[in-house]
Amino acid sequence: MKNQKSKAVNSKLPTGQRMVRFFRLVWKQKDLLVLALPATILIALFKYYPMYGILIALKDYKTKMGIWGSPWEVPLFNNFIRFFNYVDAGNLIWNTVKIGLVTMLFTFPAPIIFALLLNELRGKIFKSAVQTVSYIPYFISVVVIAGMLNSFGSTDGLFNVIRQFFGLSAVNMNAGDKYFLLMYVGSAVWHGVGWGSIIYLAALSNVDTTLYDVANIDGANRWQKVKNIAWPTIMPTTTILLIMNVGNVLQSDYTKVLLMQNDTNRSLIDVIGTYVYRIGVERGEFEYATAVNLFVSIASLILVYSANTVTRKLNPENSLW
Amino acid sequence: MKKRRIFALLMLVVMSMTFFISCKSKGDSTQQPDKPGTTEGATKAPAQEGGEGTGEAVLPELPNNTLSITVNTANFGTDAQGTAVQEEWQRMMEEYLGCKLDITWNMTPWQDFRTNEAVLLQSGDIPDVSTYSQGTLVNEYGADGVVLDISKYTQYMKYYPEFIKSTNGGEKYVFNENGSSYYFMDGFVNPENIEGAQSFTAFAYRFDLLEKFNLKPATTLDEFTKLCADIKELIDKGEIDAKYVMSNSDKNYAFYRGFVGIFHTWDTTYWNGEKWSFGPIEDNFREMLKYINSLYAAGYIDPEFGTDDGATATEKAVKGSNVIQPTLWAGMPRMWNTQSTVDGMKWGLAFLPENATYGTPWKWGSRQPGKSLSNSMGIIISADTEYPEWVVKMIDYQYSDEMIEMMNWGIKDETYTVDASGDHKFADVILNAEDPVQAAANYGIMSSSACRTGIPFTPLTFEAMTEQIPTEPWWNPTDGYYEGKYWHESGKIGGPASVSPFDRPPVLNLTDKQATEKAELTTTCELFARENALKFITGEMDINDDAAWQKYVDGVKSQVSDFDGKLQMMQDGSDLSSIGK
Numbered sequence: 063m064k065n066q067k068s069k070a071v072n073s074k075l076p077t078g079q080r081m082v083r084f085f086r087l088v089w090k091q092k093d094l095l096v097l098a099l100p101a102t103i104l105i106a107l108f109k110y111y112p113m114y115g116i117l118i119a120l121k122d123y124k125t126k127m128g129i130w131g132s133p134w135e136v137p138l139f140n141n142f143i144r145f146f147n148y149v150d151a152g153n154l155i156w157n158t159v160k161i162g163l164v165t166m167l168f169t170f171p172a173p174i175i176f177a178l179l180l181n182e183l184r185g186k187i188f189k190s191a192v193q194t195v196s197y198i199p200y201f202i203s204v205v206v207i208a209g210m211l212n213s214f215g216s217t218d219g220l221f222n223v224i225r226q227f228f229g230l231s232a233v234n235m236n237a238g239d240k241y242f243l244l245m246y247v248g249s250a251v252w253h254g255v256g257w258g259s260i261i262y263l264a265a266l267s268n269v270d271t272t273l274y275d276v277a278n279i280d281g282a283n284r285w286q287k288v289k290n291i292a293w294p295t296i297m298p299t300t301t302i303l304l305i306m307n308v309g310n311v312l313q314s315d316y317t318k319v320l321l322m323q324n325d326t327n328r329s330l331i332d333v334i335g336t337y338v339y340r341i342g343v344e345r346g347e348f349e350y351a352t353a354v355n356l357f358v359s360i361a362s363l364i365l366v367y368s369a370n371t372v373t374r375k376l377n378p379e380n381s382l383w
Numbered sequence: 384m385k386k387r388r389i390f391a392l393l394m395l396v397v398m399s400m401t402f403f404i405s406c407k408s409k410g411d412s413t414q415q416p417d418k419p420g421t422t423e424g425a426t427k428a429p430a431q432e433g434g435e436g437t438g439e440a441v442l443p444e445l446p447n448n449t450l451s452i453t454v455n456t457a458n459f460g461t462d463a464q465g466t467a468v469q470e471e472w473q474r475m476m477e478e479y480l481g482c483k484l485d486i487t488w489n490m491t492p493w494q495d496f497r498t499n500e501a502v503l504l505q506s507g508d509i510p511d512v513s514t515y516s517q518g519t520l521v522n523e524y525g526a527d528g529v530v531l532d533i534s535k536y537t538q539y540m541k542y543y544p545e546f547i548k549s550t551n552g553g554e555k556y557v558f559n560e561n562g563s564s565y566y567f568m569d570g571f572v573n574p575e576n577i578e579g580a581q582s583f584t585a586f587a588y589r590f591d592l593l594e595k596f597n598l599k600p601a602t603t604l605d606e607f608t609k610l611c612a613d614i615k616e617l618i619d620k621g622e623i624d625a626k627y628v629m630s631n632s633d634k635n636y637a638f639y640r641g642f643v644g645i646f647h648t649w650d651t652t653y654w655n656g657e658k659w660s661f662g663p664i665e666d667n668f669r670e671m672l673k674y675i676n677s678l679y680a681a682g683y684i685d686p687e688f689g690t691d692d693g694a695t696a697t698e699k700a701v702k703g704s705n706v707i708q709p710t711l712w713a714g715m716p717r718m719w720n721t722q723s724t725v726d727g728m729k730w731g732l733a734f735l736p737e738n739a740t741y742g743t744p745w746k747w748g749s750r751q752p753g754k755s756l757s758n759s760m761g762i763i764i765s766a767d768t769e770y771p772e773w774v775v776k777m778i779d780y781q782y783s784d785e786m787i788e789m790m791n792w793g794i795k796d797e798t799y800t801v802d803a804s805g806d807h808k809f810a811d812v813i814l815n816a817e818d819p820v821q822a823a824a825n826y827g828i829m830s831s832s833a834c835r836t837g838i839p840f841t842p843l844t845f846e847a848m849t850e851q852i853p854t855e856p857w858w859n860p861t862d863g864y865y866e867g868k869y870w871h872e873s874g875k876i877g878g879p880a881s882v883s884p885f886d887r888p889p890v891l892n893l894t895d896k897q898a899t900e901k902a903e904l905t906t907t908c909e910l911f912a913r914e915n916a917l918k919f920i921t922g923e924m925d926i927n928d929d930a931a932w933q934k935y936v937d938g939v940k941s942q943v944s945d946f947d948g949k950l951q952m953m954q955d956g957s958d959l960s961s962i963g964k
Contacts, residue, residue: 125507126766149941162553204732212692236690284642298544324634346501346520365511 100311119353141353150337151328158358160334161319162311165247170307172251174300178288180259193263196256208321209252212236212247234332236322239330240259246318265296301373301380309366312358334358384799440538442772450481450707450773453512454838455503456488457496461834464487464488464829468793469836475789479780480773504529511768512778515566516760520902523895525565531764536565542782546570546842549754552890557756560892566763567755567778570842574788577845578882579874581748583640587708587716590731590856590864593625600733600858602643604674609738611683614706629678629707632700632715633693637913638684638920639675641709644745645738646671652901652953654888659953661904661946663912664936667741672919672926679920689917702911703728713869717855731864734876736840745883746873749925750845760840783840790837791847793832795802798826809850819851845870890961897952904949907942915939 075083088095107367114129119141121132135141146150176196183189214220215235222232247360282290314334323331334354342351366382374381408786463469477484489510491499500517504508504524515521524530546568547557550662586607588600596617601607631638631854643649648671649662661667678684685705687695697718699705702953703725708715716730735744764774780786792799792807799809808814809823817823824834830847849870857867859876873881893901915935918924924931940946 121503122525122874125524129445147944209694211691212690213695216687216691216695232691234687236687316838325637325913329915340906342504343498345899345906347899348505 091161094225098263116352118349119350119356121348127368135349141350143352143359150332152328154332154334154337156314157331158314161243161246161314161331161333164243164305165250165314166311168240169250169254169258170246170304172255174262174296176255177259177262177266177296178292179265181286182294193256193259196259198256198341199253202253203319204253204315204318207249208318211249211322215241215245227312236324237326239327242322242327242331246322249318250315252294262296266292269295280314298380301377302382305366305373306371307383309362312362338359394490402752423438423606428866430753434765440772442539442776443770445482445770445773447483447617448481448952449485449768450480450777451485451487452726452768453487454773455487455495455510455513456490456839457514457835458490458593458832458942459493459822459825459835459839461824462490463827463834463836464490466825466836467797467835468790468829471789471794472786475786476777476780479783480777482773484777499597499862507684509763509765511765512774512838513763513765514760515763518759518947519893520896521565521763522559522563522898523635525563528766531766531768531771531775532563532565532567532912533567533764533775534558534562536771538932539772539775540779543779546754546756547576550756551887552958554959555890555892555958556758556833566761567782568758569760569840570787571755571757572781572791572842572844572846573750573752573755575842575846576752577849577874578752578877578879579750579870580746580877580881581874582712583710583748583871584744584746584867584873584877584881585732585734586641586736587711587719587732588708588858589703589729590858591727591729592625592706592756594746594864597621598946599860601736602734604736604738608678611681611707611921612679614679615683618706623706625706626704627685627707628683628705629688630696630699630705631688631691632696632708632711634696635693637709637916638688638710639671639916641711641735642671642675643668644881645735645741647741647745649745649885650912652905652950653885656884659950659957661908661939661950662910662937663916665912668925669932672916673922676922676926678741679740680922684920685689686921694798697722700730701725701728714852715888720856722860725777729856731858732867732869732872734873743877743880745888746877746881747883749874749886750880754842762838762840765833766852771958778838781837785835787842790841791828793823798823807850813851819853850897857958888957891953892956892958893953897956900943900949900955904943904946908946910940912939944957 077180118129118132118369120135120138121129122135123129124132127133137143146155178187183192216222217232217234219235221235233241235245269291274287275293277287279316313336314333314335316333316339319331319333320336320339338351338355341347341354370382468591473486495515496514500515501520503513504517506766507527507529513788514587521530533540540617547554550556557568561733586600592614596613598613600612601610611628614623614625615939616629618625618628640650643662646667648655648665648667651663652659654660655665675684685691685699691699700708700719701722701724703723708730716732719730720728735746737744762778764771764778766836768774781790787824788807792809795801797810798813799807801807809819812908813819813822814826820831822835823831827834827836828851829837829839829841830837830844831851832843832848833898835841849868852868852870854868856864857872858864859872914940915924919926919931919935924926924935926932943949
């Protein structure tokens with residue numbers, strides 16, 4: 063109400079006075095603006111400026127002529143048409159969606175659950191130790207992880223030693239796609255659970271401790287406290303991260319997929335990212351690779367927009383915009 | 384409402400920025416062709432001055448008599464900078480050119496270098512000189528004006544033309560149909576006509592076990608099958624402590640690569656002696672798959688042959704998990720023997736067994752006699768380099784006899800000696816070192832291949848390369864077990880009959896676009912073939928089923944548009960008169 067009133071007053075002021083008000087406001091918030099400046103420059107430089115390069119998806123790109131100077135493709139969407147005519151395009155899209163969805167299904171809730179569990183720990187030293195240990199995998203290179211998976215998944219590897227301990231026979235887990243998702247998603251959870259939990263732990267640290275005192279007086283058990291205090295606290299963060307994660311469904315970790323590929327599983331686990339790597343980096347077909355990636359980006363944008371629309375309808379407070 | 388306005392404002396800013404940047408770049412790109420040295424006119428001018436191949440043409444004046452350039456090259460394991468040979472290279476080059484050299488070296492590990500080459504070329508921002516390894520693909524970038532057309536600077540070349548003349552196909556091999564040439568090709572000096580193979584021409588066997596059980600490496604395919612059966616029996620009885628008869632050395636190499644030469648085929652697009660062909664859909668290839676499938680069905684092959692990476696496969700080899708390795712690089716047996724964890728383990732090599740139907744197996748990577756060029760690798764020059772005349776003259780000097788000798792043998796009387804008959808020999812400090820190749824590399828001797836001085840790729844002398852390579856255990860039916868070197872032994876045992884037609888193909892004249900199509904045919908179809916050939920080997924697909932084979936062939940062809948047309952394109956672009964000339 064107060065905002066609406068000031069807006070109405072502001073719109074009635076002459077332009078000069080409105081400018082003065084605006085700059086006063088800027089001056090008043092200068093600290094916050096300076097704080098946001100590096101991030102804004104970073105995003106403008108590395109996210110918006112390169113967007114100009116998208117144009118080559120529609121061009122017959124000639125290096126020396128530059129992006130703008132290169133002739134337009136005939137027909138304009140030739141590179142997109144080429145992708146959809148590619149015999150394996152359907153397979154690539156399906157694999158990407160499948161791997162992305164399953165990964166999100168497990169990697170998204172894992173840090174939340176981990177953070178809620180950590181939050182319930184009482185011993186401060188033990189809690190810190192667990193937290194620190196959980197961060198370590200995040201700093202291990204994906205190349206090393208892929209090498210570990212190849213070694214652990216072989217018939218003599220660690221995974222088979224565990225299988226044999228439980229009376230199961232040894233299998234080559236690197237062959238085909240039977241164990242691929244298990245190893246891919248399992249390693250992704252292990253890799254990111256600790257690091258991903260930081261944001262939720264930060265949100266949980268904002269809980270008003272008197273709520274817990276009241277809950278204790280009311281005789282609430284641990285589960286009830288998690289359900290009625292901790293979970294509602296991290297709900298807005300969770301929703302925003304979920305919306306953003308939906309956009310990553312089509313952006314699988316192609317480096318790991320590439321490293322886990324072999325002649326027994328290539329087509330079964332080939333994703334758009336690995337295909338773009340082959341045509342873009344290895345073969346240098348920038349315009350075609352850009353078109354394929356642009357298709358993924360547009361699809362991701364639609365997914366994010368849809369997720370946000372659904373969220374806004376369900377709970378407008380938690381939507382991104 | 385307010386949110387919508389902010390959103391609209393944001394979009395407006397983004398769109399304006401994009402438009403502004405687009406317009407700015409438009410201005411930039413339209414100016415580029417006017418830069419000196421990039422237009423046809425600018426590069427043609429010097430060509431009119433001097434005679435071709437004299438190297439005596441007039442050179443433009445350099446500021447402070449110093450040639451300042453940036454060179455992009457790779458680190459092949461040992462850093463070339465600061466080595467004795469690199470310093471001598473600079474001294475000799477400055478003396479020859481009569482100017483100072485101010486070179487900024489950009490060094491990248493070789494694997495990373497290769498991965499990023501296409502990206503570098505596509506960026507259009509290449510340094511003055513760069514090592515190059517993507518073959519005729521450079522034509523596309525040459526035609527686009529990114530890479531210098533060195534054919535317009537032949538008057539600054541004195542030594543390179545000698546290599547051109549002695550290469551099969553001569554000028555037709557080096558220059559494109561329109562007369563252009565966009566890179567100095569990789570050179571080889573093979574005075575003793577060693578027609579050995581680079582790799583994939585011998586199977587590795589556990590010699591210690593063969594000798595213990597009175598077995599011998601196979602000379603025919605029938606003997607090989609029998610040998611596998613004998614070894615399997617010994618493993619089953621527990622007399623040989625191994626899990627399988629054979630395995631692969633790395634998942635990145637198709638297991639069948641060790642067998643293709645036996646069946647006179649190849650694992651990708653190749654010249655088969657009569658025409659360009661895609662090996663994995665040939666009948667010979669199918670026959671080979673039938674044979675390997677029979678080995679797999681008999682339980683001789685480790686089921687993990689397609690999934691073990693290099694580290695896992697090496698671990699198996701040094702722990703004695705298998706007795707035969709059919710697909711491997713030269714030098715691997717020596718490495719396994721050094722790293723072995725099994726007492727008395729002795730991996731050794733024997734030439735590929737012969738298939739009665741096809742005769743002597745084909746070997747891979749044998750070079751021509753004398754001086755020759757190979758178009759798979761080389762050196763490119765930026766079209767934007769300021770003094771192309773000087774740069775061309777500089778690279779050309781790397782093909783001179785004195786430079787070749789220095790780079791391949793090092794410093795006279797320090798790293799090598801020459802006797803009265805002119806024979807070269809490495810000094811004891813290299814030959815008696817624990818690792819002679821590394822000792823040579825530490826001096827910067829490029830024939831070690833572990834350190835490449837100068838601007839790679841410079842001509843390689845086989846004599847120098849083979850002398851420093853340590854011996855590995857070998858076997859042949861005449862001499863029995865002995866110590867030998869891969870290049871020598873594969874040349875001696877296989878003889879001229881084993882030189883494969885794909886190592887002596889006709890000159891291929893393709894446009895830049897056709898060269899790109901050829902690359903697509905090779906890479907895309909090869910990946911599909913590898914995955915499906917593996918299914919035939921393991922029996923997941925029936926290799927004896929004609930319908931399954933036809934489906935596979937159709938699948939390979941479907942990977943690119945107009946598969947047969949692309950092969951015909953290569954056939955039409957071949958200069959058949961150039962074969963063997």
